[in-house]
Amino acid sequence: MKVVAAFFTSYLVVCMPAIAEPSCDELNHLYQSKYIGDFSVNREAFAFNRHARFQCGGFDRNYILARAIHDLETLEPRQESDPNYYNDISQVMRLPGNRLSYVGKLVHYPDAEARTIHEGSASAIFFTDRMIQSDERFRPTYTLVHEARHTIKHKVFNGQRVPDEPGHIVCTRGKHKGKRVCDARLTNEADLVWGSGNSHEFLFLIFIRDHPKASKKIRREANEQLSYLATHMFNQLDQGILGHYNVELAK
Ligand SMILES: [Zn+2]
Helix, strand or coil: HHHHHHHHHHHHHHHCCCCCCCCCCHHHHHHHHHHHHHCCCCCCCCCCCCCCCCEEEEEEEEHHHHHHHHHHHCCCCCCCCCCCHHHHHHHHCCCCCCEECCCCCCEEEEECEEEEEEECCEEEECHHHHHHHHCCHHHHHHHHHHHHHHHCEEECCCEEECCCCCCCEEECCCCCCCCEEEEEECHHHHCCCCCCCCHHHHHHHHHHHHCCCCCHHHHHHHHHHHHHHHCCEEEEEEECCCHHHCCCCCC
């Protein structure tokens, strides 16, 4: 009897639907009627008017962005204490002055996949072709979470100043040593939320790594990126923190 129960339990776990890729019609509809507004997408930059449609598959930039936002909606909270990333990131993107934008290549950062650029209290996240054409299924999704953190600079919410995000600091270790792309410390959840983009990206990847709706491919990419972040994108690791998150350093 026990064996049978165990069989059914594992059967159900294995067969839980992973992220259901929506039909192309459905994704187009969600993008036009909901996502563009919820994430302050710059239609002109994405060359996407009110009657436009994207093809699904390939590297169409509107399709890639729509799919990333759809991931945030699909990977919903499983319990009350879980964050709702769709709502949280949408709220950030709808702060006055925030925009989600696109440019083929950033002149001053030709290698950048994505970057947030500030002008006074306005902040625009730019996705570039390097991001749009990434072979990694999940990269645009976690990059959106990372870059959204960078938009929190000179922002006001409900009449209150929102504390600025700390920004990256110069790496003292890892493959980016000497470049200003690291966060200070890989630490517990309660402190990591005060960190910059790498810290928020890390928390998001931990959340989705074990999410029942994340596909195998997404879990694998999340695991690899978690190792990459721990190995190269933080200047200090708290004692025992890798065990706490069950993350291994990259080889
Ligand atoms: Zn960053």
